[in-house]
Amino acid sequence: MRHKSFVRILALDLHPRRFGYAVLEAPDSLLDWGVRSCRKKGKPTDVLLHRRLRQLLDLWKPTVLVIRTASRTLPRQKLLREKLLEGVAAEAKNYRTSVRKASDNVETSTKYESARRVAEHFPVLARSLPPQRKPWESEDYRMSMFTAATLAIAELNIARSSPEPS
Amino acid sequence: MATRRLPNYLRTYRKHSGLSQSEVSFLIRLKDKSELSRYERSARQPSLRTALACQEVYGKPVSELFAGLSDSVARDSRYQMKRLQTRLQANTDPQSPGRRIMQKFQWISHRLLEVPNFKLVAA
Numbered sequence: 001m002r003h004k005s006f007v008r009i010l011a012l013d014l015h016p017r018r019f020g021y022a023v024l025e026a027p028d029s030l031l032d033w034g035v036r037s038c039r040k041k042g043k044p045t046d047v048l049l050h051r052r053l054r055q056l057l058d059l060w061k062p063t064v065l066v067i068r069t070a071s072r073t074l075p076r077q078k079l080l081r082e083k084l085l086e087g088v089a090a091e092a093k094n095y096r097t098s099v100r101k102a103s104d105n106v107e108t109s110t111k112y113e114s115a116r117r118v119a120e121h122f123p124v125l126a127r128s129l130p131p132q133r134k135p136w137e138s139e140d141y142r143m144s145m146f147t148a149a150t151l152a153i154a155e156l157n158i159a160r161s162s163p164e165p166s
Numbered sequence: 167m168a169t170r171r172l173p174n175y176l177r178t179y180r181k182h183s184g185l186s187q188s189e190v191s192f193l194i195r196l197k198d199k200s201e202l203s204r205y206e207r208s209a210r211q212p213s214l215r216t217a218l219a220c221q222e223v224y225g226k227p228v229s230e231l232f233a234g235l236s237d238s239v240a241r242d243s244r245y246q247m248k249r250l251q252t253r254l255q256a257n258t259d260p261q262s263p264g265r266r267i268m269q270k271f272q273w274i275s276h277r278l279l280e281v282p283n284f285k286l287v288a289a
Contacts, residue, residue: 006169006170006171007169008169008172030178031175031177031178032177032178032181033181058207059177059206059207060172061169061172063169124181124182124184127184
């Protein structure tokens with residue numbers, strides 16, 4: 001068996017009080033997934049960054065960290081998001097992890113369709129797939145985990161298709 | 167942009183099984199889930215008995231469960247074999263090499279050919 005090298009990707013779907021994450025090493029190797037949240041009063045940014053994210057970086061030591069940048073956000077949300085993004089980038093720097101920002105501008109299908117495709121690709125996630133959202137319902141918190149997995153798969157495909165360094 | 171394998175993949179296999187830390191620690195006869203958590207975070211290394219129990223529970227070989235550790239042990243063993251080979255070569259008289267030393271030398275050379283070269287390959 002020849003010693004192989006990997007590109008380990010940690011993808012995050014950030015929200016003001018939680019983030020969904022997925023860790024991939026190969027297109028078929030899903031290492032970890034889930035949603036980390038902060039329900040306590042006070043500044044959620046500190047808890048999310050210094051407790052929840054640091055744990056993940058410690059555990060998985062990713063090569064690349066992918067964050068979704070939303071195309072349409074309210075000004076106040078945008079401010080919170082930018083603060084969170086800055087914090088994530090600073091935290092990742094401590095672990096020598098490169099940060100990539102993935103835009104969701106080119107989304108052609110709905111979030112549910114993407115999530116269903118991810119669940120088909122990784123049957124282990126099928127049990128966490130929430131039912132399709134009705135127009136009057138808010139988004140299920142588990143959906144961010146699927147968004148993160150979609151990001152990770154896309155980033156991994158980019159990394160694999162890029163030419164090998166000589 | 168290449169990285170090595172993680173010391174262990176216990177958490178991954180546990181999550182794929184759908185079992186909780188408490189349930190797995192019950193299966194492999196650990197005191198409590200915190201012990202398993204330490205193994206998953208590579209804060210501690212499990213005993214040989216626990217490693218074999220993990221192999222039974224997850225149905226994966228120990229070398230796959232502890233992939234990074236297995237790689238580093240393999241690299242180290244190969245390095246030591248090369249050192250011993252050099253030492254034997256230096257101690258052997260090229261005119262009349264002893265039979266036992268020759269046998270050892272040939273065995274190590276053969277093993278080094280069998281064991282792959284553990285160099286990091288670019289992704």
